[in-house]
Amino acid sequence: MDDHGPRDSFTLDVLPPDDPEGGFAWSDLPEALQPRRKLPKWPFVVAAVMLVLGIALALAWPINIPYYALSPGPVNDVSDFVKVEQPLDDATGDLFFLTVSLKEVNVLEWVAAKFDSRIDLAPRENIRPAGVSQDQLRRENLDLMERSKQNAIFVALTRLGYEVTYKGSGAKVNAVIEGSAADGNLEPGDVIVAVDGEPVEFSTEAVDLIGGHRPGDRIELTIQRPVGEDGTDTETIVVPIVLGPFRAVEDDGSVTVDENRAMVGVTLADAHVDVVFPMDVEIDSRNIGGPSAGMMFTLEIMDELTPTDLTRGHRVAGTGTIDPDGVVGAIGGVRQKVYGAIDAGAEYVLVPTDNYDDAVTAAGDDIEVVAVGTIDDALAFFDTL
16 A cells, blocks of 8 residues: 555555464455455366367367278177078077177377277278278178178088078179180170070070080070169060081180081070079178178078077077188187177187187187087087087
8 A cells, every 4th residue: 555545456466374363364354455465376277278178179079080990880680680481390499699889080080099908900901901991891791791691501401411502693704715606796794694595594594505516516605794884674585506627726826726526616604593492581681791790600500590599598699701612711809799798697708710719809708608610610519519
C-alpha cells in the first residue's frame, strides 16, 4: 500500500504472514483489497496433455498400417452347418470347427496387439498380396471354402463305401501347336464337347475318339467358344478339321513325324468337372471363407452317416484342410484357433501335424492337442475315446 489512496486491487510476490496478536490478518481486509493468490499450474498442464493426446488419437485412428491382426474367431458347432439325408447318429458330444478373425489395423490397434499375447500381427502382403483388393481376397477365400466342402463330402462318402461319380463338361483346349491342323481353326479356351457327334465329357474321351483316325481324315469338332469381353458367354460351333500326321519335338529340338498317327495339334485338359454324389449332403458355410474347416466337415458327415457316436460324448474341436486323398493340410492362425477351442470348453483340439508345435505352445495345460496327418489319423483318435 502507499499514500496515493485506495486501489481496487493489488498483487504481491510474497505475502507477509497474518499477525493476529498485532491485530492484523489479511482476511480482515475488504475482499477488493485482499491480494490475489496464484492458481496451481498442474491442472493446466494435465489439460494440455489430454488435449494433445486427444488430437493425436483422432489423427491416428483412421490411418491403417500394412499389418493384419489375427485374433481368435467364432467357434462353430459343425452340426449346425452340415445336413445329410436320414442321419443315423444321435450324437451326445460336440464337434467344433475353429476360425480366425482377420482385421487390418491402424497405429493404435497395432500397439494394443503388441500387448495381447492372443493376437498375432502379420504383414499385409502375407495375407493380401500386392494388387489384390479386399473384395478379391474375400472371393478367393469363399472359392477355397467351396472346394473344401466338395473334398469333405467326397472323402466322407468314399471312406464309408459310397460310390461317387464324375460328370465332365468337355475337353478344354489349353494351347494350339503352330503349323498343326488346329492352327487357325481352334483357340485356347475352346471346349470340345463332341467329336463327329459323339459327346465328350473328359479330355481322355476326346483323345480316344480322335486317335481312331488316320492322317488326312476329316473330322468335325463341336466346340463351345467363349464370347464377349469377359468370356462368360459361349457360342456353340462345329469346326471341320483335316487331321495331320503326329509330330513330336524331341529334347534336342529335332522333330519326329509319325505318318501313321493322326494329330489335331492341341493340348487338352478337362473342363469343369462336377462330382455326383449318391445322396444329398448340404454344407451351408454361410459367409465363412477359407479351406481350414475341411477336416471337421468330413468328420461331421461321417458321424451323421454312421450309427456310432464318433465323439463318445466328448467336446472335440479341430482345424485342417482336406484333399480328395484324405490328407489333412496345414492352416494359418493355429494359436488363435487353439485359444478359441479353450474358450469353447473343448477337451481336445485336432490340428494338422505341421501345426502341432505351435498349437502345443498355445495350449499349455488347458487343452489336449492331437496331431492329425490324414482323416484316418483323426478316426483312429476317436476310437481311443
